[in-house]
Amino acid sequence: MLPDPIKKFADVFSKLPGIGPRQALRLAFYLSSEERALMQEISFATDSMSRVKICSLCFYPHTNTDKLCAICESPARLKNIIAIVEKATDLMSLEKTKRFKGHYLVLGDLGKSGVMETEQKLRLETLKNYISKELGGKAEEIILAINPTAYGDLNASMLQKELAPHTNKLTRLGRGIPTGGEIEFADEETLSAAILGRI
Amino acid sequence: MLPDPIKKFADVFSKLPGIGPRQALRLAFYLSSEERALMQEISFATDSMSRVKICSLCFYPHTNTDKLCAICESPARLKNIIAIVEKATDLMSLEKTKRFKGHYLVLGDLGKSGVMETEQKLRLETLKNYISKELGGKAEEIILAINPTAYGDLNASMLQKELAPHTNKLTRLGRGIPTGGEIEFADEETLSAAILGRI
Known part of the structure; x- marks a missing residue:
């Protein structure tokens, strides 16, 4: 009853994070019957994704001809200050502030286990190698730009142990x-942090 | 900062129903950096969607070489009983019961306005033409398999007016x-319907 390409499309799409099998099936039907033009756009957008490379230093995706992304290539960025983020979108958010002039390392989602996956260990090794070869053994500062959640704290302390020998300073955000927030609605932890870190 | 193919992919995907711009961007990054193999699968699945055709009689998607889908072609199905559904997934759900031996018309999502879109009017015309040419002017029964919600009731009464001259009997589900449900938790309307429609 279910046409093969629709089944296949739904199967593949339900592997994506945040998309369930029902939603995937609805999408497949939607595209097949109501939105043929959109189907073409998706096909095109998907194909051009093969042009995306991952920076061999910071692991942010890019389309430069070079192996490095624009940030890693830029002579204007401070080489010895490195912010470690979990997701590429976190890097984007930090870049939008225009307040950070250093380099990045995109580590990938650290999850809730407090242990790194093989790929993440590899990326951390890349950073350590870079520090030892290009920065004479120690970075000036490594910022652990990890979410201030319970799991984020766990992961940050794990990274702290890994990186302490490789940097003079280890900080977090x-x-x-938050700007626009109200004291009345701030939880106790946030308010404690705000008192201790007053400006 | 945002690589072009990733931006494009996110833009296109955020046009899909139920996918917001943030989720679309996360998906694009996810695919570009962590799941290159899945990216290939998506590319392949998307391309093969072009093989899907829409049945010219019931508008369910299919991959037959013929213009008609398997149900419309089948000599075993009753030609003069037609179930009207909004979504292809509704047709699938009804087929799974194996209790319906008639034909279908997939009308497309009727929304909340109580008015049909051009495409939906066209599909209804196809049905009316079929009834007049193949069924001698009147179907035996048309089942409005529309959700029993407030909007569904509104749409059903609109369809009732349209179809009354073309069929001997007009029914709804x-x-x-529901089987497995408890009387204690059934709302008043449901319970009223259950009393009136007791079996």
Whole structure:
């Protein structure tokens, strides 16, 4: 009853994070019957994704002809300050602030286990090698730009142990009341952090 | 900062129903950096969707060489009983029961306005033409297999007016307590329907 390409499409799409089998099937039907033009666009957009490479230094995706991304190539960026982020979208968010002039390492989602996957260990090794070869053994500062959640704290302390020998300073992002937020609605932990880190 | 193919992919995907711009961007990054193999699968699955055709009679997607889908072609199905569904997935659900031996018309999502779109009017015309040419002017029964919601009721009454001259009988799906459900938790409307439609 279910046409083969629709089944295949739904199967593949339900492997994506955040997309369930029902939604995937609805999408497949939607595209097959109501939106043929959109189907073409998806086909095209998907094919051009093969042009994306991963920076061999920071692991952010890019389309440069070079092996490195624009940030890693830029002579204007400070080489000895490195922010470690989990996701590429976190890097984007930090870049939008225009307040960070250093380099990055995109580590990949650290999850909830407090242990790194093989790929993540490899990326951390790449950073350590870079520090030892290009920065004379120690970075000036490594910022663990990891979410201030319970699991984030766990992962950050794991990274702290890994990286302490390779940097002079290890920091995390400041905590406090978000701009636009109200003291009344801030939880105790946030408010404690805001008092301790007052500006 | 955002590589072009990733931006394009995210833009296209955020046009899909139920996928927001943030999720689309996360998906694009996920595919570009962590799941290159899955990327290939998506590319392949998307391309093969072009093989899907829409049945010219019931508008269910299929991959037959013929213009008609397997149901419309089958001599075993009753030609003069037609179930009207909104979504292809609704047709699938009804087929799984194996209790319906008639034909279908997939009308497309009727929405909340109580008015049909051009494409939906066209599909209804196809049905009316079929009834007048193949069934001698009147179907035996048309089942409005539309959700028993407030909007569904509105759409059903709109379809009732359209189809009354073309069929001997117009029905909707039975209402009552779902199998496995408990009387205690059934709402008043459902329970009323269950009393009136007792078996």
